[in-house]
Amino acid sequence: MEESLSLFSAEDIERYVNEYAIPWGINIAMALIIFIVGRIVIGLLLSVFRRLMAKSKYDQMLIDFLESIISAVLMLFVIVASLDELGVDTTSLVAILGAAGLAIGLSLQDSLKNFAAGVMLLVFKPFRAGNFVEAAGTAGSVQKIGIFTTTMTTPDNKEIIIPNGKIYSDNITNYSAKETRRVDMVVGIGYDSDLLKAKQILLEMCEADERILDEPAPVVAVSELADSSVNFTVRPWVNAADFFAVKWDFTEKVKLRFDEEDITIPFPQMDVHFHKDEEQSESK
Structure with missing residues (x-):
């Protein structure tokens, strides 16, 4: 043990500390500070977002979903900034994430279409839960408007789940919109x-x-x-x-x-007339 310690002189230890330990320690500390401060800032921003949206008339489901999206995006920026402080090549990381996002987007085109339509339905509100509507070739009472699908109940009590993309791309007749x-x-x-x-x-x-x-x-x-x-x-x-x-x-x-009152209501009638063929009757 003494022999192994003797291999490192005081100058070597001081050099390693100055060249590696202190810089890395500072970088790790800065990364932690960025991460912690970023988390605090995200919390404050989300708190402001919730207060602003609470004053609006938007659906709570949409508010919660937008809050989760904003939180994830801001958290991604904080993580990238922290990794950059540690010396990680974040350019490659961002490129990889972008390529992965593009691939996922292409594979989930229909789902993204339904998602976009769901957001539009929740924002512009052509109908609400409880309204009787005709949409996507189906008529019924709206039970739930989700991010991807809308659930309706038909007059004969059948539950139908319709993709939002089909609803938003077609005519919507809301029979309950007016009093x-x-x-x-x-x-x-x-x-x-x-x-x-x-x-x-x-x-x-x-x-x-x-x-x-x-x-x-x-x-x-x-x-x-x-x-x-x-x-x-x-x-x-x-x-x-x-x-x-x-x-x-x-x-x-x-x-x-x-x-x-002896007022007649007509109904369809058909008169059938039979004509006897005289020539055929004489031959017989």
């Missing part, structure tokens, strides 16, 4: 029925239903002289929640009331 809706119905009567009486009955039925709004006033008008019927267009306005109930109830009441 009121117009019910469009067509009622036909026979040509031999009393037209003015039928019109008055339809107007009275609109006035009698408390769910039908006074403003805008309901419209009852003759819209078509069809092949076998005179068609009325009936257009009352209702609260959005009463749309289907009013449409179904009104249709049933029209049939019952017209039966009471």
Whole structure:
């Protein structure tokens, strides 16, 4: 042991300390300081971000996701700065990370498309959870809007999960966006029925239903002289929640009331005529 120590003189030890130990110690200390201070700064920035977003009306899911993305990106910068202080070639590291990100992006094109569409849906909010919408060829109530998919429940209680990319790239019809809706119905009567009486009955039925709004006033008008019927267009306005109930109830009441008032509702009929071939009958 004494022989091994004797191989290093005091001058050698001092030189190693000055050339390696002190510089490396300083670099490690600076890297730790950069990392710790960076973590503190990131925490402060995220705190400011949370306070600003709390005042907005953005969805909490979007806020949490953006916060995680910002945190990861800022943390990456802190780590690169710390490694650079230690003398690591961060240029190559950044190039490798960039190439890896490009490869991942190309392999996840559809997922990134759905992600971008999810962000747009959460930011611009063409619909919210609970709205009844028609999108991507599906109609139903929105249960959840996620980053990549939207979950809907159909009127017959089937759960459908739709990629956000399909929703955002197509037309979106939001039936719950407005407080009121117009019910469009067509009622036909026979040509031999009393037209003015039928019109008055339809107007009275609109006035009698408390769910039908006074403003805008309901419209009852003759819209078509069809092949076998005179068609009325009936257009009352209702609260959005009463749309289907009013449409179904009104249709049933029209049939019952017209039966009471002897007003006929035409239905398709076909007359078949048989012609006897005289020549064939004589030959027999």
